[in-house]
Amino acid sequence: MVHAELDRLQACLNFALDTLRKEMDKSQLPPLSQHSLVEHPLDDPTTYLPSTALFEARRLSLACLGELKDLVQTPLDKRMDERxxxxxxxxxxxxxxxxxxxxxxxxxxxxxxxxxxxxxxxxxxxxxxxxxxxxxxxxxxxxxxxxxxxxxxxxxxxxxxxxxxxxxLNLFMPGFMSMVESIPSWVMESDWKLSRSPAQTPFQIAFKTPLHRFAWVMEHPHALIPIADHLQVHGDMSTPSVVADYPWKQLDTPIIVDCGGGKGGLVSAILDAHPSFQAIVQDTENVVALTSSIMEERRPRDVENGRLKVEAHDFFQPQPRIGNDYSFILRHIIHDWPDDEAVGVATILGNVARALGPKSKILIVDMVVVPNVDSTATTNAELFLLDSDVKRVDYSVPSHFGSASKIVNAFSVHMLTLMNGCERSLPEWETLVKGCGLCITNVYPLRAHTSIIECALDTRASP
The missing domain is CATH 1.10.10.10 (Winged helix-like DNA-binding domain superfamily/Winged helix DNA-binding domain)
Incomplete structure (x- = not known):
């Protein structure tokens, strides 16, 4: 009897684990052990960036394990797990x-x-x-x-x-479970079921407020610190890869502007790796006071000589940094907001687009959703092969890597629940940026859950 699906997944998992083991040895990493009393370097993506082959081997391993679980677990057990x-x-x-x-x-x-x-x-x-x-x-x-x-x-x-x-990475805050529980009625029955407003979501239902999430946080400072901590770690998880996996030397602009840059961790990492750049961290008034003090303490020389600046700016207002000197970073900003709101993505992205010079770029650091169009899509296994003489086997896993993409897809529902936002597929990104007079010039996958979507002025749209 031929167990085709089971055999294929078993072969794929063996291949992924063999690659994982070889890449760990090549990187001189200690063996993985759950009995160890110390953290493994691979445990913290904010401080250790694995090789591309190691990152992909882990992702493929997780995808295979998820597919195997779905294959052998009963649907009722799967449902109970989920519940x-x-x-x-x-x-x-x-x-x-x-x-x-x-x-x-x-x-x-x-x-x-x-x-x-x-x-x-x-x-x-x-x-x-x-x-x-x-x-x-x-x-x-x-x-x-x-x-x-x-x-x-x-x-x-x-x-x-x-x-x-x-x-x-705090998991819960008061009202979180109420927000989650309200999703079915919000989608099917509420007066807001057809609304895409960031002020008409399960967040307003659970927290009994007319304010959208960010406005509510500003009025509840007790919630600001844990939420800011959570968001900072979420950002820090991609920082090493943002610095390493984007070709920064190809930028023709001398100044990088991080819109909504928080405490300045990303631009600090970029400046450390690429001393030729200058940088500006922009955020709201209540954030920049803290950011300024952090930067003055950690990077006093850069602040003093003007290489690093911190300034208050609301990205719903026109961008004051205009022309060929500037390229802009929007990390984990766009996914918060719906497409078609007056106060939404079109406003944020449009304000930056109108400030661009011909040499400027916008670097959107966000997730790119991969639809699972074909459940037997074949992964690009050659990428992981360490021996070019190894005969290629048909390693079939979902095109979105199955369980390895759960975080991306769950995060999309989370953004929907909070702000009517979402994580977008590449065609959705293309439509979005085109509406702002931009075009996607490249997409750089990161060794993280996110990618860098590089945009520039769409010269084809000019008369």
Whole structure:
């Protein structure tokens, strides 16, 4: 009996894992182990950038594992997995907020684990509640139950320790679950079901406000810090790849303007790698005061000699930096907003487009959705082959890499829920920029979930 799909996926997974192993050896990385007491370099994309072949081997491995799971798991089990996913996230959040994760990281002989009864006593909790939470946490790959009722952190969960990037990717805030729960009625029954306004989404329903998300945050400063932390880590995850995977030396403009540049982390990394550039960080009034103090502390010489400037600018207003001296970065800005709103993408992108000179570029750093048109699309396996003499095998996985693209597609629904925004496919990006008098000159895939969509003035549109 021929098990064609199973055999093909097994061969693909073996190939991906073999490539992963070879690339790790080539990069002199330590073996992966969930029993390790230290984080692996690959665990933090904000500080370590893998080789392209290693990045793609990981992505292909995840795609194969997802396809294999879909092939062998029963639909009812899959549905139950889906339904109870929220509990896994809540368990992680609970263990962070109680302080249990930090405690488990500090105890002597932490690999041996700590009894749940000791944790319950130490944090004045009910052990009967704590044990199911810890076991759910462990079942989702974040901890080990070293013996009955005793738990230890594993390598991956160390990302949740205070001061680490995973800790700042806060999963929940008050009202989040209400927002998620309101999606079906919002789509099917509400007065807003045909609205694409950023002020008529599940966010307004859950938070009982007429304000769109960003306006609400400005009126609730207690929410600003955790949201800003989350967004900064989300951006930092792509920074090493943005710096390494875009050909910055080909830019003909001496000054880079980061629109909505936050604390200036991206332009700092670009300036470190490419000293010939100057940079400007633009953001709202309430952000630039903090950014200015950070830059004065970390890059005093650049601030003093004018190589780095921080200025207040609302990207819904005309862009003041005009002409051939400037190229612009819009990172994780466009996906927040719908296409056809008066206060939306057309306004933001149009304001920058009108400031461009013939040599200027707009670099949109955002996700590019790949539709799963053909569920047996063949990946470009030659990219990963380390030995050119190896005979090519038909490694078929979804064209959007299946489970490896879950983050992209879930993020699109998240943007829809918050602001009526979305992640866009390449044809959608082309339509969007064309409406602003621009054309896409290139797309640079990154070793991250995002790409750089390079745009310039569309000279073909000129009379």
């Amino acid at each position: 109870y996913t929220a509990y896994a996230a809540v368990c992680t959040d609970t263990l962070i907020k109680t302080g249990i994760i930090d405690y488990l990281s500090d105890v002597p002989n932490s690999s041996q684990g700590v009894p749940a009864a000791e944790l319950a006593s130490r944090f004045e909790l009910d052990s009967q509640k704590l044990v199911p939470i810890l076991r759910c946490f462990a079942a989702n790959g974040w901890a080990r139950e070293t013996c009955d009722y005793s738990f230890a952190l594993n390598r991956c969960s160390r990302s949740f320790i205070k001061g680490h990037a995973g800790r700042r």
